[in-house]
Amino acid sequence: MRLLALSGSLRKRSSTGAVLRSALDLHDGPATTADIAALPHFNPDLDAEGAAPPPAVAALRTAAAAADAILVVSPEYAHGVPGTLKNALDWLVSSGECVDKPIAVITASPFPTGGNHANAQLRETLETMSGRIVPAACLEIPAIGPKTDPTTERVTDEATLTDLRAALQALRTA
Numbered sequence: 001m002r003l004l005a006l007s008g009s010l011r012k013r014s015s016t017g018a019v020l021r022s023a024l025d026l027h028d029g030p031a032t033t034a035d036i037a038a039l040p041h042f043n044p045d046l047d048a049e050g051a052a053p054p055p056a057v058a059a060l061r062t063a064a065a066a067a068d069a070i071l072v073v074s075p076e077y078a079h080g081v082p083g084t085l086k087n088a089l090d091w092l093v094s095s096g097e098c099v100d101k102p103i104a105v106i107t108a109s110p111f112p113t114g115g116n117h118a119n120a121q122l123r124e125t126l127e128t129m130s131g132r133i134v135p136a137a138c139l140e141i142p143a144i145g146p147k148t149d150p151t152t153e154r155v156t157d158e159a160t161l162t163d164l165r166a167a168l169q170a171l172r173t174a
């Protein structure tokens with residue numbers, strides 16, 4: 001399974017980044033991550049049919065097209081999806097790389113809610129884009145802080161690692 005991983009956090013030492021890195025450690029196969037911070041703000045004028053997309057958009061679309069499955073890992077901001085991540089998804093709407101592709105949505109939060117609002121919104125958006133959300137591969141990870149090691153920037157909590165392993169297996173099966 002060739003995986004494209006998207007992180008909704010641009011923060012250094014991000015807990016989302018720790019979850020994403022641990023998931024990729026557990027993944028047995030090729031994986032790429034996309035630099036979504038390099039994307040311009042989505043503008044349909046830049047997405048006109050026949051026009052060459054901006055280079056960062058072309059790179060994202062190439063990576064998404066080459067992937068068998070997509071792993072989205074994100075925090076929640078103000079009960080919503082981080083703008084940078086939503087922007088990246090907007091660039092993939094018209095080009096269609098998400099269509100029929102198995103997708104895992106994982107959110108993590110320092111709070112008990114596990115980023116449930118952002119998780120639901122991401123799933124709604126990706127389903128609207130005709131992505132194939134794999135429910136068994138989706139996780140809402142609560143109280144993420146003490147479950148990660150800031151030095152290794154990895155998840156250390158065994159239960160969470162077990163959940164990540166199962167999520168990747170579900171994605172692989174899908």
Ligand SMILES: Cc1cc2nc3c(=O)[nH]c(=O)nc-3n(C[C@H](O)[C@H](O)[C@H](O)COP(=O)(O)O)c2cc1C
Nearest residue numbers: 009011014015016075076077078079109110111115
């Ligand atoms: C502007 C802002 C809004 C936030 N809103 C929420 C929220 O609605 N729900 C939530 O669970 N966490 C919220 N948080 C806390 C983030 O989940 C927390 O900062 C988390 O560590 C960010 O992920 P990261 O470590 O990957 O950067 C918010 C944080 C910021 C900075």
